[in-house]
Amino acid sequence: xLNWDNIFATRSLRMRASEIRELLKLLDRPDIISFAGGIxxxxxxxxxxxxxxxxxxxxxxxxxxxxxxxxxEGYKPLREWLIKELAKLGIPAxxxxxxxVSGSQQGLDYLGKLFLSPKDTALVTWPxxxxxxxxxxxxxxxxxxxxPGGNRTPESYRATAEQNGGKVKFAYLSADFAxxxxxxxxxxxxxxxxxxxxxxxxxxxEDAAYQSLRYxxxxxxxxxxxxxxxxxxxEETRTIYCGSFSKTLAPGLRVGFIVGNAxxxxxxxxxxxxxxxxxxxxxxxxxxxxxEHGFDAQVAKIKxxxxxxxxxxxxxxxxxxxxxxxxxxPEGGMFVWVTLPKSLDGAKLLAKSxxxxxxxxxxxxxxxxxxxxxxxxxxSFSCANDEMIExxxxxxxxxxxxxxxxx
Amino acid sequence: xLNWDNIFATRSLRMRASEIRELLKLLDRPDIISFAGGIxxxxxxxxxxxxxxxxxxxxxxxxxxxxxxxxxEGYKPLREWLIKELAKLGIPAxxxxxxxVSGSQQGLDYLGKLFLSPKDTALVTWPxxxxxxxxxxxxxxxxxxxxPGGNRTPESYRATAEQNGGKVKFAYLSADFAxxxxxxxxxxxxxxxxxxxxxxxxxxxEDAAYQSLRYxxxxxxxxxxxxxxxxxxxEETRTIYCGSFSKTLAPGLRVGFIVGNAxxxxxxxxxxxxxxxxxxxxxxxxxxxxxEHGFDAQVAKIKxxxxxxxxxxxxxxxxxxxxxxxxxxPEGGMFVWVTLPKSLDGAKLLAKSxxxxxxxxxxxxxxxxxxxxxxxxxxSFSCANDEMIExxxxxxxxxxxxxxxxx
Numbered sequence: 161x162l163n164w165d166n167i168f169a170t171r172s173l174r175m176r177a178s179e180i181r182e183l184l185k186l187l188d189r190p191d192i193i194s195f196a197g198g199i200x201x202x203x204x205x206x207x208x209x210x211x212x213x214x215x216x217x218x219x220x221x222x223x224x225x226x227x228x229x230x231x232x233e234g235y236k237p238l239r240e241w242l243i244k245e246l247a248k249l250g251i252p253a254x255x256x257x258x259x260x261v262s263g264s265q266q267g268l269d270y271l272g273k274l275f276l277s278p279k280d281t282a283l284v285t286w287p288x289x290x291x292x293x294x295x296x297x298x299x300x301x302x303x304x305x306x307x308p309g310g311n312r313t314p315e316s317y318r319a320t321a322e323q324n325g326g327k328v329k330f331a332y333l334s335a336d337f338a339x340x341x342x343x344x345x346x347x348x349x350x351x352x353x354x355x356x357x358x359x360x361x362x363x364x365x366e367d368a369a370y371q372s373l374r375y376x377x378x379x380x381x382x383x384x385x386x387x388x389x390x391x392x393x394x395e396e397t398r399t400i401y402c403g404s405f406s407k408t409l410a411p412g413l414r415v416g417f418i419v420g421n422a423x424x425x426x427x428x429x430x431x432x433x434x435x436x437x438x439x440x441x442x443x444x445x446x447x448x449x450x451x452e453h454g455f456d457a458q459v460a461k462i463k464x465x466x467x468x469x470x471x472x473x474x475x476x477x478x479x480x481x482x483x484x485x486x487x488x489x490p491e492g493g494m495f496v497w498v499t500l501p502k503s504l505d506g507a508k509l510l511a512k513s514x515x516x517x518x519x520x521x522x523x524x525x526x527x528x529x530x531x532x533x534x535x536x537x538x539x540s541f542s543c544a545n546d547e548m549i550e551x552x553x554x555x556x557x558x559x560x561x562x563x564x565x566x567x
Numbered sequence: 568x569l570n571w572d573n574i575f576a577t578r579s580l581r582m583r584a585s586e587i588r589e590l591l592k593l594l595d596r597p598d599i600i601s602f603a604g605g606i607x608x609x610x611x612x613x614x615x616x617x618x619x620x621x622x623x624x625x626x627x628x629x630x631x632x633x634x635x636x637x638x639x640e641g642y643k644p645l646r647e648w649l650i651k652e653l654a655k656l657g658i659p660a661x662x663x664x665x666x667x668v669s670g671s672q673q674g675l676d677y678l679g680k681l682f683l684s685p686k687d688t689a690l691v692t693w694p695x696x697x698x699x700x701x702x703x704x705x706x707x708x709x710x711x712x713x714x715p716g717g718n719r720t721p722e723s724y725r726a727t728a729e730q731n732g733g734k735v736k737f738a739y740l741s742a743d744f745a746x747x748x749x750x751x752x753x754x755x756x757x758x759x760x761x762x763x764x765x766x767x768x769x770x771x772x773e774d775a776a777y778q779s780l781r782y783x784x785x786x787x788x789x790x791x792x793x794x795x796x797x798x799x800x801x802e803e804t805r806t807i808y809c810g811s812f813s814k815t816l817a818p819g820l821r822v823g824f825i826v827g828n829a830x831x832x833x834x835x836x837x838x839x840x841x842x843x844x845x846x847x848x849x850x851x852x853x854x855x856x857x858x859e860h861g862f863d864a865q866v867a868k869i870k871x872x873x874x875x876x877x878x879x880x881x882x883x884x885x886x887x888x889x890x891x892x893x894x895x896x897p898e899g900g901m902f903v904w905v906t907l908p909k910s911l912d913g914a915k916l917l918a919k920s921x922x923x924x925x926x927x928x929x930x931x932x933x934x935x936x937x938x939x940x941x942x943x944x945x946x947s948f949s950c951a952n953d954e955m956i957e958x959x960x961x962x963x964x965x966x967x968x969x970x971x972x973x974x
Contacts, residue, residue, distance in 0.1 A: 162805055164830050167736055167770060169684040169706070175837045202631035210634065211625035218618035224609035227617065227817035262669060262821075266843040273705065277576040294841035298680065299576070329574055363574060398569055410634035412848035414669075423571050430582040434701035436673040440847050441819035 170278075174297040193552035194520040195539035198339065198494050204462045205410050206450055213449035217442060226442040232433040233425075234260025234417070235444035241451050242403075242417055250385030251401070256422040257394050259429055262439045264369050264404035264416035268295040270428050270435070271330070271365055271400060271418075276301045279325035283317065284332050287497075287527030287536070289339045289367060292332055303529035306331050309349030314359040330363040331356070335383055337370040337493025340527050340538040344491060350383050354390065357398055363424075364399040370493040372408050372459050375467030377491040384419065395421045405447050407494070408459055413443040466494065469541040472549045480557030482564055494542040497524070499535060500560065503567040506537040509560070517555040577685075581704040600959035601927040602946035605746065605901050611869045612817050613857055620856035624849060633849040639840040640832075641667025641824070642851035648858050649810075649824055657792030658808070663829040664801050666836055669846045671776050671811040671823035675702040677835050677842070678737070678772055678807060678825075683708045686732035690724065691739050694904075694934030694943070696746045696774060699739055710936035713738050716756030721766040737770040738763070742790055744777040744900025747934050747945040751898060757790050761797065764805055770831075771806040777900040779815050779866050782874030784898040791826065802828045812854050814901070815866055820850040873901065876948040879956045887964030889971055901949040904931070906942060907967065910974035913944040916967070924962040 217226045233239070239258040246253050261267045268291065276282065276299035283306035284292065293303075302324035304317060321328045331353060335345040345353070357364045366383045381389075384399040391397055400420035405413070418428060432438065450458075473496055477487050484501040498521075500506065506523030513519050524536025539556075541549060624633045640646070646665040653660050668674045675698065683689060683706035690713035691699065700710075709731035711724060728735045738760060742752040752760070764771045773790045788796075791806040798804055807827040812820070825835060839845065857865075880903055884894050891908040905928075907913065913930030920926050931943025946963075948956060 162768075162803070162828075162830075164834075166768065167682060168834065169680070169682055169687070169736075171684070172681055172834055172838075175834060175841065177837060177840075199636050202635050205631065205634045207625065207630050207634060211622075211630075214621040214625070215618075218614065218621070223614050223618075224612065225819075227612045227614060227819040228609050229606050229813075229818045262843045262847075269842040273576070274579055275574060275576055277578070280576070291841070291844075298838070298841060329576075361569075361573065396569070406636075411636045411844075412632075412634040413850075414843065414845070414847045421569075423569075427571075427575065427579055427582060430584060431579075431705065433584075434582065434698070434705060435676040436669045436821065437698075437818075438821070440669075440821045440850055443820075443847055443850065 171298050171300050174300065192514065192518050192520050193544070193548050193555070195541065195544060195552060196520040196522050197543055198538070198540040199543060200407055200411065200462070201465065201543045204465055206454065206458050209450045209454055209458075210410065210446060213446040214442070216449065217445055222445065226445050228441060230438050230441040232438045233429045234258070234439065235441065235448060238444050238448035238451070241448055242419070246419060250381050251388060251394070251419065253394055253419055257419055257425055259418045259425045260439050260444055261416050261418055261432065262414040262436070263406055263411065264367065264402045265291055265295065267402040267416055267418045268292050268365070268367070269298070270431055271402070272296040272299045272301075273431060274424070274427055275329040275363060277326060281317075281321035281324055281326055281328045282330055282332060283328060284529055285338070286530060287340055287524060287533055288332065288529065289334055290527050292367065293529055296332075302326065304328070305530070306333060308333065308345045308353050314356060317360060328360050328362050330365050332365040332367065334367040334369065336368065336380070337373060337490050337495070339370065339493070340495055340522070340524065341497040342488045342490025342493050342495040343497070344380060347380050347386070350380065350386055354383065354387055354399070362398070366399055366401045368401055369404045369407060371403070373463060373466060373494070374492040375463055375470055397421055400424055405451070408455070408462065409447060409450055413440070413447055415439060415443055415447045466542055469544060469546070469549065472546045473539065473541040473553065476549050476553035480554045482557060482561040484564060485560060494540050496539050496541065498537050498539060500537070501564055501567070502535050504560070504563055505534045507534070509537070509563060512563070513556065513559055517559040519552045519556045519559075521556070578705050578707050581707065599921065599925050599927050600951070600955050600962070602948065602951060602959060603927040603929050604950055605945070605947040606950060607814055607818065607869070608872065608950045611872055613861065613865050616857045616861055616865075617817065617853060620853040621849070623856065624852055629852065633852050635848060637845050637848040639845045640836045641665070641846065642848065642855060645851050645855035645858070648855055649826070653826060657788050658795060658801070658826065660801055660826055664826055664832055666825045666832045667846050667851055668823050668825055668839065669821040669843070670813055670818065671774065671809045672698055672702065674809040674823055674825045675699050675772070675774070676705070677838055678809070679703040679706045679708075680838060681831070681834055682736040682770060684733060688724075688728035688731055688733055688735045689737055689739060690735060691936055692745070693937060694747055694931060694940055695739065695936065696741055697934050699774065700936055703739075709733065711735070712937070713740060715740060715752045715760050721763060724767060735767050735769050737772050739772040739774065741774040741776065743775065743787070744780060744897050744902070746777065746900070747902055747929070747931065748904040749895045749897025749900050749902040750904070751787060754787050754793070757787065757793055761790065761794055761806070769805070773806055773808045775808055776811045776814060778810070780870060780873060780901070781899040782870060782877055804828055807831060812858070815862070815869065816854060816857055820847070820854055822846060822850055822854045873949055876951060876953070876956065879953045880946065880948040880960065883956050883960035887961045889964060889968040891971060892967060901947050903946050903948065905944050905946060907944070908971055908974070909942050911967070911970055912941045914941070916944070916970060919970070920963060920966055924966040926959045926963045926966075928963070
C-alpha cells in the first residue's frame with residue numbers, strides 16, 4: 161500500500177467524514193424515527209411541474225442547448241427570474257450581480273476558496289452550519305466567534321486573527337431560521353454586524369438557504385438589502401448572498417445562486433470556469449421553468465406543511481421534555497435546537513437513543529468550530545408527520561429524563 | 568468601491584479569463600467559420616434517448632430519489648455500469664474505486680485540491696489541456712515539463728521542485744488524442760512514465776476524456792490498466808483515471824467520473840461532500856439510463872461522424888497549408904495541432920483571421936505552462952462539416968501564406 165499521506169496536500173488533513181451525512185443512512189432503517197436529516201420532504205416536491213419542464217425542453221428547439229456546454233455565469237432566463245425575486249426582497253440587482261452555482265453548498269466552497277488563505281480567520285457563530293465549516297476547512301482557516309449584536313470590538317477580532325497568523329476575511333452566518341438553531345437575527349443586530357464588517361473591512365456571507373420558509377412573525381430584510389439601503393448600490397456592498405432552490409423546489413438538481421457586487425461575482429465566475437465549467441444546463445432550464453410557472457404556489461404549499469410540523473414539534477417538546485431541557489422557537493426553517501443539562505452528552509445520548517428509544521437526531525457538538533456544545537442537539541421536523549413527532553419526542557423525552565435522573 | 572484585492576486569498580491572483588471560453592462566444596457569429604470550440608456536435612446528441620430517460624424517471628417510483636439529495640460517491644447503478652465498462656479496458660474495479668463528479672473538469676479541480684499545497688510541483692506536458700492548468704492554478708503550484716518517454720531523471724525533477732519550495736505531487740496527462748495536440752502516448756512511454764512516477768513517489772493523473780473516440784490504429788491500454796497489470800490490484804496503484812460522458816453522451820448534464828484506489832477515492836468523496844454534496848441525482852440517473860440502453864451505438868455513431876471530419880481536416884491542411892507549417896495526424900479525438908514558422912504568432916494571426924479570413928481557432932500559447940508556443944494553434948473538427956472545413960482551412964492557409972511572405 162502506498163503512503164498517500166506523503167503526497168496529499170496539508171489541507172486534506174482537515175477533511176473528515178460528516179456526522180450528518182453518515183446519519184442520513186439511518187433514514188433507511190424502518191424501525192428508527194428520524195429527526196436527523198433536515199432534508200426536504202419528497203412528498204412535497206413539485207414533481208409534476210418538473211416532469212413537464214423536462215418534457216417541454218425535449219420538445220422544443222432548446223434541446224440542443226440543454227445538453228450542451230454553457231456559460232459559467234449561468235442560464236440567463238434563470239438569472240433574470242432571480243433578479244425579479246430579489247427586487248421583491250429589497251435587492252436591486254443586474255445580470256452581473258447574479259451567478260448560478262451547483263447548490264449553495266458550492267457557493268460556500270467557492271467563497272472559502274476566494275477569500276481564505278491558510279491561517280486567515282473566518283468569523284462564524286457558535287454553533288453554525290456544519291457544511292460551511294466543512295467547506296471552509298479545505299482552505300485551512302482559523303475561526304473566531306461571531307456574536308451578532310454582541311459587543312466584541314473590531315480590535316479584539318483583529319488581534320486574535322493576527323495571533324493566528326492571518327487576517328479576518330469574512331463573517332459567515334445564516335440570518336433566517338439558521339441551520340442548526342432555527343433562530344433569526346433581528347434587524348438591529350444585522351445593522352450592527354454591517355458596522356462591524358465595515359470597521360474590519362471584511363466580507364459578510366449571508367446564507368439564505370431557508371429564507372423563503374417563514375411560517376409566522378415579521379420578515380426581516382436580508383443583510384444585503386440593508387446594506388444596499390445604506391450604500392445606495394449593490395456595487396458598494398460587502399455582503400454576498402447565497403441562495404438555494406434545494407429547500408423550495410428540489411435539491412437533486414443541484415441549483416443554487418450567489419448575489420453580490422460585480423467585482424466579486426466576476427472572480428467567482430472565473431473560479432467556476434476553472435473548477436467545473438458550469439452547472440448543469442438542462443437542470444438550470446428546468447428550475448427556471450418550474451420557478452416561472454409556480455414558485456409562489458410551491459412555497460405556499462411547503463410552508464403550510466412545515467409550519468404544521470413545526471407546531472407539532474414545539475407542542476411535543478413542551479409536553480414531553482423534562483425540566484432542565486431548553487429549546488428554540490423557530491419562526492421558520494426546518495430545525496429546533498435543544499440544549500440539555502450540562503451533565504448530558506448529545507453523542508452518547510444518540511448512541512443510546514438508536515438502541516433503546518429508536519429515535520435519531522444530530523448531536524450538536526459538530527456545529528461548534530471550537531468543539532464545545534456537547535450538551536446540545538438538533539431535531540428536524542421537515543420529514544416527520546404528526547404521529548412520528550408525537551411518538552418520537554415522547555420517547556426521546558423519556559430517555560432524556562432517565563439520563564438526567566442517572567447523571 | 569471596496570478594494571477587494573485586500574480581502575481575496577492569494578490564490579485568486581492566478582484566476583484569469585480563459586481564451587477558449589471567451590472564444591466560444593464567436594460560435595454565435597454566423598459569418599465566422601469556427602474551429603475554436605472543441606465541443607461535441609449537438610446534432611449527434613442522443614436527445615431521444617435522454618428524453619425517454621427523463622420521462623421514465625418521472626413515471627417511476629424513482630422520481631422522489633431523483634429530485635432528492637443523494638450520496639457524495641454517486642448513483643450506484645451508474646457506478647456499476649462503469650465497473651463493467653472499465654473491466655473491458657483492463658481495469659478491474661469495485662464500487663469503492665469509482666466516484667461520480669460533475670464533469671471531469673471537476674475531477675481535475677478535486678485532484679489539484681487533494682494533492683497540491685502552494686509551491687508543490689505538478690508535471691504537465693508542454694502543451695497541456697488549458698482547463699487542467701486553470702484548475703490546478705487555484706492551488707498555487709509550480710509546473711515542470713513532463714515528457715512521456717523522455718530522459719529527465721527523477722533527481723532533476725526533485726531538485727527543480729525543491730528549488731521551487733515544494734515537492735513533486737503528480738504527473739498529469741491526457742494519453743489518448745490529447746487536447747490540444749490530438750496525440751497519443753504509446754505503450755512504451757506509458758510504462759516509462761509509470762517507472763518515473765514510482766521513483767518520484769507521485770500520483771499519475773490520467774485524463775481519459777477522449778479515450779472512447781479512436782477512429783483508427785490500435786488501442787493502447789489505459790495507464791491505469793498497465794499499472795494494475797504490474798501491481799496485481801487497483802489498490803496498489805498510483806494512477807488516477809478521470810473520465811467523462813461529455814464527449815460521448817452530452818456535456819450539459821455535467822457527469823464525469825474518477826477511478827482509482829480506495830484510499831484516494833475515499834478522500835475525494837469527503838472533499839466532494841464538503842464542496843457541493845453530490846452531483847445532480849436526476850442527471851446521474853438519466854446518464855445511467857442512456858448508457859445502459861445504447862452507449863456502444865452512440866459511440867459508434869459519433870466516431871463515424873468525427874472520423875470523417877478528421878479525414879477532411881487532414882486533407883484540407885495537406886491541400887492548403889503552405890510550406891513551413893506542420894500539424895499532427897490524430898487517430899481520434901477532436902483536435903489537430905498546427906505549428907507555424909517561428910516568425911508567426913498565433914494570437915496575432917487570430918486577430919487578423921477574425922477580421923479578414925473570418926476563421927476562428929485557438930492560439931496555442933495558453934496551453935503552455937511556461938508561456939512558450941506562440942507559433943502554435945489548435946483547430947477542432949468536431950462541429951464542422953466538410954464544406955466548412957474545406958473553405959475554412961483554405962482561407963486560413965491563404966492567410967498564413969501571406970503572413971509568411973510578409974514576415
